Amino acid sequence: MKRSILQSTPSIRASKLTALLILSWVNAQASGGVSLYDLKVEHLRDPIQLDITQPRLSWKVRVNDTTAKNVEQQSFRILVSSSPENLANNQGDLWDSGVISSSQSVLVPYLGKKLQSRQSCHWKVQVTVSKGNTSAWSETASWEMALLDSNDWKGSEWIGLEKDTRDSEFASRKPSNKDDVLRSNPSPLLRKEINIAKEVKKARAYVSGIGYSEFYINGKKTSDHVLDPGQTNYEKHTLYVVHDITDALKPGTNALGVWLGNGFYGQNLAFNPKFEYGKPRLRAKLFVEYADGSHETFATDTSWKATVSPILFDNAYWGETYDARREIPGWSKPGLDDSCWQQAVIVPAPCPDHKLRPQLLPPIKEVERFKPVSIKKVTDDTYLVDFGKNFSGWYDIKLNQNSGDVIRFYPTEVLDRDTGRGEQKTRGGAPGAPEEHFYICKGGGPESYSPRFVYSGFQYLEISGLAQAPTAESIEAVFVRSALEKTGSFESSNEMLNKQYAASLLSLEGNWHSFPEDCPHREKCGWLGDAHATADLSLYNYDMARFFSKYVRDIQDSLNKDHKAKRILPDSPGVPPMVAPGKRCNRVATIDWAIAYIIIPWRMYVHTGDAEAFKPHYEHFKDFITYYKSFKNKDGVIDNGLGDWCPPNWDRKAAPEFMECHPYVSGTAFYYQALQLISEMALLMSDADYSKGCLEEADRIQKAFDRVYLKPIEGSDLKHYGSQTATVMALKLGMVPEDEIEDRVAGLLFDINERHNGHHACGIHGLRHLYTVLADNGHGAQAHRMLNDTTFPGPGFIMNLGLSTWPERRFDWTKVKFSNSFNHPMNGGFTAFMHEALGGIRPDEKTAGYKHFQLKPQLTDQIDWVKTSVESPYGKIRSEWKKDGGAFTWEIEVPPNTTATFFIPYRSGKELSEGNQRGLQKKLTPVIEGEQKWLKCEVGSGVYRFAYE
Numbered sequence: 049m050k051r052s053i054l055q056s057t058p059s060i061r062a063s064k065l066t067a068l069l070i071l072s073w074v075n076a077q078a079s080g081g082v083s084l085y086d087l088k089v090e091h092l093r094d095p096i097q098l099d100i101t102q103p104r105l106s107w108k109v110r111v112n113d114t115t116a117k118n119v120e121q122q123s124f125r126i127l128v129s130s131s132p133e134n135l136a137n138n139q140g141d142l143w144d145s146g147v148i149s150s151s152q153s154v155l156v157p158y159l160g161k162k163l164q165s166r167q168s169c170h171w172k173v174q175v176t177v178s179k180g181n182t183s184a185w186s187e188t189a190s191w192e193m194a195l196l197d198s199n200d201w202k203g204s205e206w207i208g209l210e211k212d213t214r215d216s217e218f219a220s221r222k223p224s225n226k227d228d229v230l231r232s233n234p235s236p237l238l239r240k241e242i243n244i245a246k247e248v249k250k251a252r253a254y255v256s257g258i259g260y261s262e263f264y265i266n267g268k269k270t271s272d273h274v275l276d277p278g279q280t281n282y283e284k285h286t287l288y289v290v291h292d293i294t295d296a297l298k299p300g301t302n303a304l305g306v307w308l309g310n311g312f313y314g315q316n317l318a319f320n321p322k323f324e325y326g327k328p329r330l331r332a333k334l335f336v337e338y339a340d341g342s343h344e345t346f347a348t349d350t351s352w353k354a355t356v357s358p359i360l361f362d363n364a365y366w367g368e369t370y371d372a373r374r375e376i377p378g379w380s381k382p383g384l385d386d387s388c389w390q391q392a393v394i395v396p397a398p399c400p401d402h403k404l405r406p407q408l409l410p411p412i413k414e415v416e417r418f419k420p421v422s423i424k425k426v427t428d429d430t431y432l433v434d435f436g437k438n439f440s441g442w443y444d445i446k447l448n449q450n451s452g453d454v455i456r457f458y459p460t461e462v463l464d465r466d467t468g469r470g471e472q473k474t475r476g477g478a479p480g481a482p483e484e485h486f487y488i489c490k491g492g493g494p495e496s497y498s499p500r501f502v503y504s505g506f507q508y509l510e511i512s513g514l515a516q517a518p519t520a521e522s523i524e525a526v527f528v529r530s531a532l533e534k535t536g537s538f539e540s541s542n543e544m545l546n547k548q549y550a551a552s553l554l555s556l557e558g559n560w561h562s563f564p565e566d567c568p569h570r571e572k573c574g575w576l577g578d579a580h581a582t583a584d585l586s587l588y589n590y591d592m593a594r595f596f597s598k599y600v601r602d603i604q605d606s607l608n609k610d611h612k613a614k615r616i617l618p619d620s621p622g623v624p625p626m627v628a629p630g631k632r633c634n635r636v637a638t639i640d641w642a643i644a645y646i647i648i649p650w651r652m653y654v655h656t657g658d659a660e661a662f663k664p665h666y667e668h669f670k671d672f673i674t675y676y677k678s679f680k681n682k683d684g685v686i687d688n689g690l691g692d693w694c695p696p697n698w699d700r701k702a703a704p705e706f707m708e709c710h711p712y713v714s715g716t717a718f719y720y721q722a723l724q725l726i727s728e729m730a731l732l733m734s735d736a737d738y739s740k741g742c743l744e745e746a747d748r749i750q751k752a753f754d755r756v757y758l759k760p761i762e763g764s765d766l767k768h769y770g771s772q773t774a775t776v777m778a779l780k781l782g783m784v785p786e787d788e789i790e791d792r793v794a795g796l797l798f799d800i801n802e803r804h805n806g807h808h809a810c811g812i813h814g815l816r817h818l819y820t821v822l823a824d825n826g827h828g829a830q831a832h833r834m835l836n837d838t839t840f841p842g843p844g845f846i847m848n849l850g851l852s853t854w855p856e857r858r859f860d861w862t863k864v865k866f867s868n869s870f871n872h873p874m875n876g877g878f879t880a881f882m883h884e885a886l887g888g889i890r891p892d893e894k895t896a897g898y899k900h901f902q903l904k905p906q907l908t909d910q911i912d913w914v915k916t917s918v919e920s921p922y923g924k925i926r927s928e929w930k931k932d933g934g935a936f937t938w939e940i941e942v943p944p945n946t947t948a949t950f951f952i953p954y955r956s957g958k959e960l961s962e963g964n965q966r967g968l969q970k971k972l973t974p975v976i977e978g979e980q981k982w983l984k985c986e987v988g989s990g991v992y993r994f995a996y997e
Contacts, residue, residue: 052071052705052745053726055703060190061369061826062598066576068550068624070965071296075316077899079087080178081112081113081181081183081184081950082109082110082111082112082175082181082182082183082944083109083110083111083112083172083186083616084108084174084175084186084187085107085108085112085185085186086106086107086108087105087106087171087172087173087186087187087189088105088107088109088189089103089104089105089106089171089189089191090103090104090408091106091591091593091594091658092191092293092408092594093189093192093768094189094190094191095408096191096192096194096252096290096292097194097289097290097406097407097408098191098192098193098194098406098902099193099194099195099196099405099406099408101162101196102156102157102158102159102236103157103191104155104156104157104158104159104664105126105155105156105158105171105173105920106153106154106155107153107157107173107175107186107791108153108921108922108923108943108944109121109153109175109177109183109922109923109943109944109945109951110923110944111174111888111944111989114991115991116989116990117987117988118178118289118988118989118990119177119178119944119945119989119990120151120177120178120273120944120945120988120989121150121151121152121153121175121176121177121662121689121729121944121945122149122151122175122177122178122180123146123147123148123149123150123175123176124147124156124173124174124175124176125140125144125145125146125147125148125173125174125175125857126143126144126149126152126156126171126172126173127140127143127144127145127171127172128140128143128144128158128160128169128171128676129140129141129142129169129171129172129174129511130134130142130167130168130169130170130172131168131768132170132188132323133172134170135171135172136188137619138185140160141161142160142161142163142169143158143159143160143161144160145159147176151945153175153922153945154657154897154921154922155657155658155921156317156655160752162868163193163196164185164193164196164677165193165194165195165196165197165200165645166192166193166195166200166252166335167193167788168190168191169191169192169193170188170190170250171188171189171190171191171810171978172185172186172187172188172424172900173185173186173494174187175184177944178797183665186399187829188301191289192252192564193292194254194406194767195254195404195406196704198400198401198402198404200296200333201254201331201333201401201404203333203345203347203349204331204332204333204347204348204349205331205347205348205349205350205394206329206331206348206394206395206396206397206398207238207328207329207330207348207349207350207352207354207392207393207394207395208236208308208327208328208330208354208384208392208393208395209234209238209328209354209355209390209392209393210231210237210287210390210391210392210393210932211390212231212234212356212567213355213356214231214234214360215354216360216371216874217233217792218360218361218369218371218486218488219231219232219360219361219369219452221317221361221363221366221481221484222481222769223480223481223836224316224477224480224481224482230317230318231318231361232310232314232362232363232366233310233316233324233327233328233811234328234356234357235308235310235328235356235357235359235362235501236307236308236328236354236355236356236357237305237306237307237308237354237355237356237357237379237380238293238305238306238307238308238330238345238352238353238354238392239303239304239305239306239352239353239354239379239380239384239386239389240303240304240351240352240353241301241302241303241304241382242301242302242303242304242334243300243301243302244297244298244300244302244336245299246299246301246304246335246338246339246340246342247299247338247339247973248294248297248336248338248339248971249294249337249339249341250294250336250337251293251294251296251297251334251335251336251337252290252291252292252293252329252334253270253288253291253293253332253333253334254290254305254329254332254333254334254335254406255276255288255289255291255330255331255332256275256277256286256288256313256330256332256396256404257277257308257328257329257331257332257499258282258286258308258313258325258328258329258330259308259309259310259311259312259313259499259823260275260276260277260308260309260310260311261276261277261306261307261308261328261330262274262276262306262307262314262500263289263291263304263305263306263308263332264303264304264305264306264307265293265296265297265302265303265304265305265380265736266296266298266302266303266378266380266381266382267303267305267378267380267381268462270290270293270296270298270412271289271412272414272415272813273289273412273413274411274412274413274500275311275410275412275503275528275562276279276289276409276411276527277289277407277562278407278409278412278443278530278561278562278563278598278979279312279313279561279562279563279629279995280602280605280629281323281602281605281628281629281630282313282399282400283325283398283399283604283751284403284405284605284606284607285399285403285404285405285601285713286398286399286403286405286608287404287405287406287407288331288406288407288760289406289407289411289575290402290406290407293334293629296356297336300382301382301383302348302382302910303380303382303383303384304332304380304383305379305380305386306330306332306347307357307500307579308328308329308330309328309359309362309500309501309502310327310362310363310501311328311364312325312364312572312630312870313325313326313328313878314326314327314328315363315364315365316363317363317365317366317481317482317938318363318364318365318366318479318480318712319365319478319479319480319632320631320632320877322332322631323630323631325398325631326395326396326398329395329398330348331348331358331397331404332347332348333345333347333348334346334347336514338523341514343959347606348392349392349394349432349554349706350391350392350394351391351392352391352392353386353389353391353392354389354390354391354393355376355386355388355389355390355391355797356912357374358370358371358372358373358375358376359373359500359501360374361486362500362501363372363502363504364503364572365479365480365481365482365483365484365572366479366480366481366482366483367457367483367484367485367486367499367502367666368486368499368500368501368502369485369486369487369488369499370485370486370487370488370499370500371568372375372432372487372488372489373451373452373488373489373490374449375479376492378498378785381896386655388508393682394512394889399869400948408534408594408597408598408615408714409530409594409595409597409598410530410532410560410591410595410608411530411531411560412528412529412531412562413515413528413529413530413531414441414526414527414528414529414890415527415528415531415557416525416526416527417444417524417525418435418436418524418525419433419435419520419524419525419529420433420434420435420436420523420524420525421434421436421519422434423471423517423518423519423520423523425456425509425517426468426469427512428514429512429513430510430511430643430662431511431512431514431517431518432463432468432469432470432508432509432510433508433509433510433511433518434507434508435506435507435508435509435524435525435854436507436852437507437556438505438506438507438554438558438852438853438870438871439505439506439507439557439558439853440504440505440506440527440528440529440558440559440561440568440569440871441503441504441525441526441527441528441529442498442499442502442503442504442526442528443457443498443499443509443523443524443525443526444496444497444498444523444524444526445496445497445498445518445522445523446494446495446496446521446522446523447487447494447495447496447497447514447522448493448494448495448515448516449489449491449495449513449514449515450489450491450515451489451490451491451492451726452488452489452491453488453489453513453515454486454487454488454513455486455487455488455489455497455511455513456484456485456511456512456513457484457485457486457487457509457510457511457516457973458470458472458482458483458484458509458510458511458759459465459485459504459505459506459508459509459513460472460474460481460506460507460508460509460510461474461506461507461508461569461863461866461869461870461922462474462507462508462866462870463508464865464867465865466604469510470508470510471866473569473697473865473866473867473965474569474866474867474868475569476570476867476868476869478570479570483504483569485499485502487739492776495633497679498526499877500970503528503561504566504568504569505558505567505568505569505570506569507852508522509637513750515879527557527558528561529557529558529559529560529561530560530561530562530595532557532560532590532591532592532595532823533590533591534589534590535589535590535591535915535918535919536590536883536888536917536918536919537881537916537917538883538887538914538915538916539871539913539914539915540674540882540886540911540913540914540915541911541912541913542911542912543835543842544835544838544844544847545836545886547847547910548835548843548876548879548882549852549879549882551846551847551852551853551854551876551879552582552585552854552873552876552879553589553876554852555853555871555872555873555876556585556586556589556590556873556876556879558597558853558871559873562598563598563599563628563629564579564582564586564595564599564873565580566578566869566872566873566874567856567869567871567872568871569869569871570869571632571869573603573626573630573632573633574627574628574629575626575627575633575636575641575815575874576603576624576626576628576641576642576643576645577626577640577641577644577645577690577693577812577874578748578812578872578873578874579599579644579648580643580644580647580648580838580871581812581813581816581874581877582649582874582876582877583596583644583648583651583652583877584655584877584880584884585734585876585877585879585880587652587655587656587756587885588652588655588870588880588883588884588918591919592652592655593651593652593656593658594997596648596649596652596661597649597661599628600645600649600652600661600665602628602629602650603624603625603628603644604645604647604664604665604668605618605628605629606624606625606627606628607621607622607623607624607625607636607668608621608622608623608624608625608634608636609621609622609623609636610635610636612675612678613636613675616675616678617671617674617675618995620671621668622636622671622982623636623637623642623671623672623675624636624641624642624644624645624672625637625642626641630761635775637688637690637713638688638689639676639679639686639688639689639715639716639719639722640689640690640711640714641690642676642690642811642827643718643722644674645665645668645669645672646669646672646721646722646725646726647721647725649661649662649665650662650725650728650729653896653897654891654893654896654897655891655896655898656896656897656921657895657896657897657898657899657921658897659732659896662729663732663733666729666730666733666735669722669726669729669929670716670726670738671694672722672726673722673723673726673742673745676688676717676719676722677719677745679715681754683754683755683756684748684749684751684752684756685712685713685716685749685757686712686715686716686719686749686751687715688711688712688715688719689710689711689712689713689714689715689716690706690813691707691709691710691711691714691720692707692708692709692711692714692771692773692810692811692812692813692814693811693813693874694811694856694857694858694872694874694875695707695708695709695773695809695810695811695814695858695860696807696808696809696840696841696858696859697735697858697860698743698811698842698857700856708771708772708773708809708810708811709770709772709773709774709810709811709813710770713757713769713770713771713773713774714773714774714777714813714814716749716752716753716757717753717774717777717778717781717783717853718777719749720746720750720753720781720815721751721781723743723745723746723749723926724742724746724781724782726738726742726745727739727740727742727746727759728879728893730742739818741888750783753769753778753783754783755972757769757770757774761795761798761799761825763802764795764798764802765790766791766794766795766798767792767795767797768792768795768798768799769792771799771809772796772799772800772804772809772810772814773809773810773811773813773814773815774814775792775795775796775799776796776810776814776817776818777813777814777817779792779793779796779821779825780820780821785801789811789825790825793821793822793825793827795825796821796822797830800830800834806833806834806837807837807839807840807841807842808833808834808841812874812875812877815875815878816877816878816880817878818831818834818878819831819834819835819878819881820878820880820881820884820885821908822834823881823906823941824885824906824977825977825978826977826978826979826980827977827978827979828885828907828909828910828911828979828980829907829909830979831881831885831906831907832907832910832911833865835881836974840858840860840862841858841860843878845860849861849862851870853871853872854871854872854873854874854876855868855869855870855871855872855875856868856869856870856872856874856875857869858875880898882916883916883918885904885906886905886906886907886911886914886916887905887909887914887916887917887927888902888903888904888905888916888927888951889901889902889903889916889918889925889927890902890903890904890918891920894948896991897920897921897922898918898920898921898922898943898944898946899922899945899947899948900927900946900947900948900949901920901925901946901948902948902949902951903927903940903948903949903950903951904950904951904982905927905929905938905953906950906980908929908931908936908953908980909931909979911979912930912931912932913928913929913930913931914928914929915927916928917941920943921945922943922944922945922946923937923943923944923946924941924943925941925942925943925948926939926940926941927939928940929953934955934958935995935996935997936953936955936992936995936996937995938953938992938995939991939993939994940990940991940992940993940994941990941991942987942988942989942990942991942992943989944989945989946989947987947988947989948986948987949984949985949986950984950985950986950994951982951983951984951993952972952982952983952984952994953980953981953982953984954969954974954981954982954983954996955981956981958996958997959996959997960972960983960994960995960996961994961995961996962992962993962994962995963993968983968994969996972980972984972985973985
């Protein structure tokens with residue numbers, strides 16, 4: 049069924065926005081021309097691998113006159129053509145939308161001719177804005193369709209290596225505390241020579257090499273991707289990567305080469321051998337279009353050759369062993385004598401053909417290289433390299449050793465305090481063996497080594513077996529992660545807050561390897577609770593659309609059933625697991641982890657305006673409510689939850705009833721949140737009856753929550769919900785009646801200041817919203833003091849330890865030895881506060897995707913200046929304020945085609961101006977919350993500079 053061209057417009061269910069304030073700067077004409085930029089299809093720029101048959105198109109409007117305000121798109125026209133020539137002649141032979149009266153510039157659905165596999169589409173757009181100004185046509189953008197039908201893969205087979213011919217002791221590892229010697233699956237090389245007899249016009253390679261793969265043509269790697277393709281539940285869907293190989297193919301004989309690693313598909317050792325899916329395997333098909341109009345295909349089959357590679361051992365958790373003496377020069381070049389190689393064999397498919405899908409999320413790449421900050425000799429032949437920050441990836445080292453020399457690499461996050469040596473205790477022994485890399489030198493001159501199919505989380509690297517000391521010129525760190533585009537920014541006059549923000553982003557980035565991980569050195573798992581704790585922080589700072597879409601699909605693929613789910617949801621795939629993707633910890637989740645399946649799609653929608661973030665999952669959300677409602681007890685609250693993970697000094701072995709916030713309390717709050725969010729989604733799905741039912745159930749839960757958990761605080765005449773986390777969640781989620789909010793906030797402050805000596809006592813659930821709740825309720829000074837607190841367990845204490853990422857646990861590390869992970873993003877989720885409170889930038893949930901948004905900066909009395917920005921779907925939103933003595937200035941940028949509500953920080957008795965407009969304090973609506981006063985107004989697009997002396 050075709051959808052309306054305006055079907056995906058961000059919803060505005062509320063009445064029309066408040067009329068813009070009648071001031072001359074609001075009525076300013078959109079003078080000067082406009083231009084269009086950042087054209088995207090399904091959140092991607094010029095993709096060549098779309099499998100969405102009705103893709104959605106987006107663009108941004110740029111105003112050439114920087115003084116113009118209130119610029120709104122009035123209409124648009126889109127042309128989509130099958131060739132650049134047709135498009136240049138304004139021939140939309142695939143689709144000419146005609147002039148559409150609409151302000152929609154985000155996610156406009158293509159409504160043209162039916163698209164075919166591998167079809168090329170070229171498009172441009174023209175718009176008319178306020179006062180009748182019409183733009184020139186945009187620059188040309190394009191997209192290509194992927195393989196839309198499983199029949200497109202016909203003629204290709206899944207192939208692999210038949211015989212494991214590794215004959216080296218280095219092909220094995222010995223697990224910790226066991227006598228067994230275990231081998232990883234082999235890492236094969238596969239090759240095939242083809243003949244290109246004509247001039248190539250266009251060529252594409254569709255390659256799925258799992259676990260990980262690298263694709264070569266004529267000895268050169270075809271892309272800058274690493275660790276391709278992204279991890280999935282391979283039996284549910286497996287990703288393939290599309291390569292533009294037009295320029296790689298040459299007339300005559302060409303060699304195709306693929307190097308396979310185990311990745312998580314062939315992970316047969318760590319944690320549990322049952323987590324393996326199978327041995328590495330490959331499927332590929334090349335489509336070549338010649339200049340004379342003819343076509344030819346080449347595909348994987350048993351005519352390919354295979355052999356073991358110089359990688360003798362590779363495991364995602366235990367490391368890699370590489371024997372350079374076994375390298376095969378020219379293995380992916382034409383003319384190699386491969387007569388001693390095996391014939392490739394057909395192997396079982398990991399998934400049905402129709403579950404083989406293109407990789408749409410950003411690929412993993414080497415995104416940064418940096419030098420060590422120190423190199424120390426710790427034994428006669430061992431050196432300790434400190435790279436200065438905790439990151440994920442590998443290292444690149446230049447060597448000049450004798451043939452057969454064995455170099456050992458031992459990556460660690462921390463150092464042992466007693467010995468000063470690298471220490472892997474932060475892995476907790478969980479993977480079953482230490483992570484070590486071994487390189488066996490070929491000798492005869494300079495050589496270099498980087499791991500290929502494994503990545504590590506580390507700051508320090510111990511290197512043993514070197515003939516001479518490494519230097520800053522011979523070794524460097526290589527930061528490897530999903531290459532998500534940075535779109536937000538924050539800086540302030542407060543260096544402590546800058547450090548916290550930087551630590552949060554580094555923690556996020558180090559845990560992006562095709563999905564959001566919990567830690568890159570020990571588990572490398574997509575724990576759902578960790579992911580939703582950092583969802584807003586991620587969305588404020590990066591283009592998360594395709595990355596999160598893939599992760600939500602991973603959760604969908606992982607839906608599971610326990611005995612209860614089988615009974616009450618017999619026809620459903622089940623409910624979310626604790627971890628996705630993969631086989632580890634894929635049991636049915638407690639509600640506080642499972643709710644990531646609800647929160648992340650909703651926050652994606654709020655930040656991007658894309659309702660497709662949740663629409664395909666809506667029926668599963670109903671199953672979610674049915675399942676977790678079954679945990680309601682006789683008191684009307686939910687007996688389910690894992691708990692507020694990792695509060696300060698938490699003993700994980702203690703029973704739940706000894707936690708500061710009992711798991712069932714936060715679990716009930718999360719159930720309430722799920723009801724509220726699914727009610728909103730139901731309205732967007734035109735399911736009003738279900739929406740009403742969710743709200744009625746939410747009302748019952750709220751009353752039960754108050755009745756069961758609201759208790760007097762000993763030593764005061766105040767009440768709270770038994771803990772900081774429960775009280776913060778109740779306030780944030782709207783569970784507190786309006787006339788009781790002030791009392792609950794007072795209870796929260798008493799808990800912080802009297803019961804916990806001014807400190808937080810929250811784990812990841814409470815900490816996410818603690819400071820924002822304080823600021824939103826007029827206690828910015830309290831939030832500021834706590835954020836800058838350098839005593840345990842304040843965030844300032846963690847930063848003063850010299851850490852560059854957030855540790856998993858909150859202990860006084862000056863008194864106890866380091867343990868557990870030291871790179872866990874979940875503990876940095878609170879720094880969304882930097883954008884939503886300090887910069888004051890918040891999307892409006894009723895007009896999703898920043899079509900309308902709020903700007904309300906907090907802590908303007910405590911900090912001297914703040915600069916924040918967010919790249920919205922309509923352009924950059926910027927909030928920069930500064931105070932100097934009694935003077936205050938605030939510069940704001942509102943993108944074209946949007947509106948905003950401003951809350952201007954104000955001190956009584958001051959004259960407020962904007963440009964040449966004076967005395968605005970007399971015309972704007974005052975808003976007072978606790979210690980803070982604002983003046984409120986509604987505005988259209990433009991750059992504004994408010995000031996008072």
